[in-house]
Amino acid sequence: MSKRRRRIEVLVESLAAGGDGVARGEDGRVTFVPRAAPGDRLLVSLIQERKQFARGKLVKVLEPSELRVVAKCKLFADERCGGCQWQHIEQETQGAAKQLIVEAGLRKAIARGLECAPLLEPCPPWQWRRRARFSFWAGGPRVLGFFPQGDKKITDVQECPQLEAGLQAALTAIRTHLLPGLSARGEVSAVLGANGASHVSVHGSASRKSVEALAADPAISGVSHGTRTMGKADVQLEGGVLATADRFAQASAAGNEALCSEVENAVGPVAGLRVLELFAGSGNFTRLFSDASEVVAIEAAPIPKGEYAGGARWIQGDAATRAAELVKAGERFDVVLLDPPRSGAKDVLDSIVALTPKRVVYVSCDVATLARDIEVLVAKGYKAVRAQPIDLMPQTAQVEVVAVLELA
Ligand SMILES: C[S@@+](CC[C@H](N)C(=O)[O-])C[C@H]1O[C@@H](n2cnc3c(N)ncnc32)[C@H](O)[C@@H]1O
Structure with missing residues (x-):
């Protein structure tokens, strides 16, 4: 017979990276609860209990937060779809939570002087996905x-x-x-x-x-x-x-326009400079740097077709392996731009440093791996200067960040 799970009452204080509500019970222990809104008083069933924290499943909203809204999609309301995490939270609160999640994730860099700009929200709240x-x-x-x-x-x-x-x-x-x-x-x-x-x-x-x-x-x-x-x-x-449908593309057209403009500003004028782009996808950013004296683009997927890549030298393969080959060949770059998957870029950081760029622009969809990688680059002589959070996926807990690091 399965053990009946312990139930407790909690008050939700904030929202964590990943989307769960951060709540506290009477014993003061943090309990993470999906589908919670800051200010909710909830009855939760504890599905995991550790010394430092617990995980709970929402059983009943005892007192709803003022920030709660009725979810637009019945599948979300019925807990039958994992595509969205925050349909039950009004838009402004979603944005404020994303800002706080980025600032909390980058707190070490912020303490050292990184400026974290206010969140950009370029997408419509619905129908943004292409x-x-x-x-x-x-x-x-x-x-x-x-x-x-x-x-x-x-x-x-x-x-x-x-x-x-x-x-x-x-x-x-x-x-x-x-x-x-x-x-x-x-x-x-x-x-x-x-x-x-x-x-x-x-x-x-x-x-x-x-x-x-x-x-x-x-x-x-x-x-x-x-x-x-x-x-x-x-x-x-x-x-x-x-x-093509089975290749990466930014999920929102409006979001991508804002993202590209941030990336262009973060990289700065490139006339006469050598630019290395890692995790270059289908050339979404590559096309922005046709003024550079040379752009080298590394991507694991087959080299994309098209005229847009501004004459970039494309190299297919694993970013860490290919960047190490550039180091071995004695190449140097003025700017390195990277946009890795959620797991980040830890295997390529040594090569980035060895390529001696004055500026590194790091586009990230995961603030935890971004923060981890920034610390490595800072330890190797870079200063994290600015971070621009962008909401590319409304109703979800996802947040994109464009971070700029400069050789100190
Ligand atoms: C977040 S996407 C960025 C693409 C591009 N910047 C854009 O805006 O469309 C990450 C890209 O990294 C590629 N990728 C994943 N792992 C890789 C690796 N180990 N080496 C090189 N590219 C990789 C994926 O194929 C994908 O195109």
């Missing part, structure tokens, strides 16, 4: 959608208020034409181009007829399935960047 990955299961009744937080059972998603209208049209087309022809399990990704049609990539078993029907839908410009491509092989994003 790229999505849906999971499917067709072993029983067919489902295509997202996973609830911490759950392995896919929730069937027909509509998502985060999707741009064109991407919602792609989801509807995928459900209409492709879903009946899918078998077993897999993933379907879609990215919305600037012309309003989406490229779709199917990973898993699908009938030829269903893929053809999807490719013929006006919401879809092309479909890749295994080695086959029907219709166009990619879509154009802003600035001529070519995107």
Whole structure:
């Protein structure tokens, strides 16, 4: 028989990185609770108890915070989708929490003089997403959608208020034409181009007829399935960047415009300079530096096509390995720009230092790994000067940061 979990009353004080509410019970111990709002008094069931902290599941809102709002999406309200963490919290509080999460994460650098600018909020609160990955299961009744937080059972998603209208049209087309022809399990990704049609990539078993029907839908410009491509092989994003559904692209068009402008300012004038870009993706930032005397772009995925990369020298491969090769070859750069995945860039930091850039611009989607990597660069002689937080994903706990470090 399973042990009944202990229940306690807590008061929620703030929001933590990752989205959980930070609450305290009568014993003063911190308890992390998902779907909590600062000011809530909650009854929670303790699912993990440690000496320093506990984790709780919300059982009942005893007294709701004034900052609570009714979630727009029924799947969020019913705890059936893990895509958003903060639909129950009003917008201004989400922004304030993101600012505090960044400032708390970078507190050591701030104590040494880093200026943390106020959060930018370039995205509309809803319908900002132009790229999505849906999971499917067709072993029983067919489902295509997202996973609830911490759950392995896919929730069937027909509509998502985060999707741009064109991407919602792609989801509807995928459900209409492709879903009946899918078998077993897999993933379907879609990215919305600037012309309003989406490229779709199917990973898993699908009938030829269903893929053809999807490719013929006006919401879809092309479909890749295994080695086959029907219709166009990619879509154009802003600035001529070519995107495919299974490659990284910034999730919001409006957010990306603001991000690119921050990156451009952070890097500064590049005429006559040598720029190294690590984790360069499809050239989203690379295209901004055509004035540089040379841009070297390193990316693990195949070298992107297109004219936008401003004549950059592209090197495909692991950033740490390839950057170490540049060091060995005696190369030097004036600026290094990097935009790593959430895990950060710890393996490449020694090479960055050895390449002697006067400025390092670090774009991060995870403040914990950013803070860790900043400390390494500071120990090697850099000064963390400025950080600009940007909300690229409203209703979620995600926050992007553009940080500038200079050789002290
Ligand atoms: C956050 S994205 C940034 C892409 C680009 N800056 C943009 O704005 O679209 C991170 C990129 O790093 C690439 N990547 C992940 N691990 C890598 C590694 N070890 N070496 C090189 N590139 C890597 C991914 O393929 C992805 O394109």
